[in-house]
Amino acid sequence: MKDIEFKSSPTASVGMEIELQLLNPQTLKLVDGILPILEQDPDYAFIKPEFNQATVEIISKVCEDIPELEADIFSVLRNLKARCDKLGMTICAAGTHPFCDRTSPVTPLPRCIILQKDYGYLADMMMTFALHIHVGMPSGDEAIDIMGRLQPYLPILLALSASSPFWWGRDTRFASYRQRFLASMKTYGISPTFKNWQEFADFFTIAKYAGICEDIRNIHWDLRPHPDFGTLEVRVMDAQPTVKESIALAALIHSLMLYLRLQREGKQRGFILTPQHWLIHKENYFRASQLGLDAKYIEDQQGNSRPIRNIVIDILDALASTADILGEGSHLQFLRERLKTGASYLRQRQVFQETGSLQAVVASLVRELDQELQLKHFTKKQKRGLYRPLRNSLR
DSSP, X not given: OOOOOOOOOOTTOEEEEEEEEEEOTTTOOBOOOHHHHHHHOTTXXXXXXXXXXXXXXXXXXXXXXXXXXXXXXXXXXXXXHHHHHHTTOEEEOOSBOTTOOSOOOBOSXXXXXXXXXXXXXXXXXXOBOEEEEEEEOSSHHHHHHHHHHXXXXXXXXXXXXXXXXXXXXXXXXXXXXXXXXHXXXXXXXXXXXXXXXXXXXXXXXXXXXXXXXSSGGGOEESEEEETTTTEEEEEEEEOOSSHHHHHHHHHHHHXXXXXXXXXXXXXXXXXXXXXXXXXXXXXXXXXXXXXXGGOEEEOSTTOOEEEHXXXXXXXXXXXXXXXXXXXXXXXXXXXXXXXXXXXXXXXXXHHHHHHOOHHHHHHHHHXXXXXXXXXXXXXXXXXXXXXXXXXXXXX
8 A cells, every 4th residue: 555645835825726607698508618618728727627518617826825816816717708708608606507407518538437427317417616725734644634623614614605505496495505416426525534644545545445536536525635736625615606705715714724723733722613523513514505604503512503603703703813914804804794795695595586587696696707807907905915924924
């Protein structure tokens, strides 16, 4: 059994992947358009195919901080939008397409073809869209340690990001139906915990030998170490309609990982969520996916629950000083205000209640992203990276 090497990354580094929907601008239905998009510039590394041909994934470069990440994602999105315009397509982002009523052809890549063969009808129905955040880790042991400490926060991140209330033309009565659907897949959903990197490496070697997976990309847990990138990857979140929301969630995760490390080292004190029995964790997942920010979270060994909104406030309060170190306070303040204005699943339902039209819901998603992309320039402060992190504090 060969050991798996974890390639360390700077602990301040951060990256993002966003899966977007390709649409016909008139009907707002999904379009199988990834192949012609890629043909326009095959060597451009930041626009990628995903499992089905109605999805396009954009990825950032490895960024030193959140302002650099925001600028980079906007740059890639503008590139993608220009390509789509030339091909008569448009884009939007949410965990599901509200009135999708068909499957999409699988992208002709070996890993996608294998996934379709292994998952059958589940793979055919996998019309879901996610937001993934990578944070650099100095070692595999560090990644595994933070992975265990971060796990109780995943239902909170799910509730904050929920943007998939509709599925095949129906209100599912879930805030994030994407999470419910993916939970049915064998390598998706709640991640296990490990004592250290060696224990994870031993597990992965056995899983590969047993034919469960070929490489780390075949493990789709909501939280996983990525040894090739030297990161811990958070995958629990629905795709967000706006870059601002995606960046705010990235800032929350970035601040939270540093906060958890400082807690472990005794350099930070304050509110913290502790790991629960796996069945309690599963229940918190279900509640967050169903009721979003209105769910109640079981937070102790006695089974006491509190509203997720209140827990989010406690988390944001606890992260305030850490976020200031990283220059991310404004993004966390945005999340605090968003508790009042509502996450995407609430906005989508409001549009549907007002119009009775799921096409109007998709139009609102397109509009939210378009309004951001129409901003021509960043401010000078953003260009300079006004809130660059104090790197010494991260070591």
